Amino acid sequence: MPSLGIHVSSAGPILKIFERAREVGAEAFQFFLRSPRAWKAKSISQWEIEEFIKLKGSWGPLMVHAPYLINLASSHPELRSKSIEVFLEELKICELLKIEYYNFHPGTAKDVSQEEGLRNIIKGLEEIFSSFIPSYTCVLFENTAGERGDLGKNTQELKRLIEPFKGLKVGVCIDTCHAFAYGYAINTKEGFEAFKGEIDRSIGLDKVKAIHCNDSKVPLGAKKDRHEHIGHGYIGLEGFRLFLKDPYFSQLPYYLETPKVDDWDRKNLQTLRKLLSESH
Template sequence: MQYLGAHMSIAGNLCNAFEHIRAVQGTALQIFTRNQRQWKIPPLSSQEVADFLAAWEDWGEYPVVAHDSYLINLAGNKDEAVQKSIHAFTEELRRIEALSISGLVTHPGSHLGDGPEKGLQRYVDRLDRCFAESETSRGMVLLETTAGQGTNLGARFEELAWIIEHSQYPERLGVCLDTCHVFAAGYELRTEEGYQQTRDQFERILGLDRLQCVHCNDSKGELGSRKDRHEHIGRGTIGSQGFANVVNDPALAQIPFILETPKSKDLHEDVANMQALWDLVRH
């Protein structure tokens, strides 16, 4: 585990995220590139881009990923929301390319009652449309594993594999594994044997080369609960042993680990969660 950081706020200025991650001595960063609670997307000025790149260089040669807006649902069935989602995701792709961010983490969306097959097909068709309309060439889309709440897609590795297999842009698709989500979806992490089985399934179905990011979050819900409820490291139902299995996997040593655990305004909880993970690393 060489790269460990957290999702940080950009409130006020994109560059503020670098101040926050430096304050907790993080070596990986995840941000929203805009206000994710709004459909309106202001254009990035050349000065904003230059300032962001300068702040990143000043911080260090550490990985930065972005997360798209939670409003976006490319698998939905409501025309107005779908059109807004396509426009918004297209803009997200343009923004990460402008900011030289290599990965855009996204949830595969919700079928809203029409069933996984229809939802997955709609998702792939619209994702490909976004790639084409964005006229971008560099940024990777990192499909995030989900807990499977409601009609959400992406709780099974097979669903993410289906998206990759059927997209016209497989070379631009990777995976972000969220520990809380996979555990809530029924994948065991707590024992060495259980973790190995989960890892083997991931490798067989998706391939470890697709894994580009890990969200480290403990879970308030039980194994297979399908509840997306994050908890502090070691204080949830995954527990310290589960995270020891993850952070000591040599295959993940170069992959950024990002905390999305509950936050405090003074960031002391990020520091505590990072320390909890570092304490589990075997030297």
């Protein structure tokens, strides 16, 4: 059975995230270690680290999402250096906190060709892993919608990025909205099976470790990253039903990144649980 979770705010003391996730009935959760649009890190005391590890024992897998500012694809020396520095800093904190997954957007080819961007991401990760290799935390490449030069948008690019690091703790987090917006018709049985088959042939199903569970505000192939509540977007309930009844995907942790409005985290979790009960 999957662990069904949400993205929670990490504002204030870090230990508050457990309470926020519990309030809506989540079984797992994702959070940021710092503001997603800031380089400056939040300080975490040794006491908080110890308490965090005690508290997390009763939860499903936890995921930290890398800040949006990180761009390993860039050739701009200052941005590249800062991206590697922050990635490394956060990965070490994840290892200290016994976080299962560190998820990041591979990068955006703004000032370079897509080919050069892919090479830059690989070089950046080689630099990171030459400095620190996590033994607990698994680094996840998140697929993108292909908006504005975002890389990692299809299985071929994900395969290219993962292959050099196969001996390390790396994997993929599939974002349902991004996959659909890129052009994978995961809302139909045929499209879902084709997507799953493509993953299996290119990167291997076993490399998919988690699901970002989001409906899409935009139609198939629109290549825009716009999340919607489950069943209220263009993917619709059938797409999520297909994931939740699949023998492999139904065993993974799911993390909602749907709009933070009213009590929608709880409602979206209830929708997923209803689909899950119908599938088993």
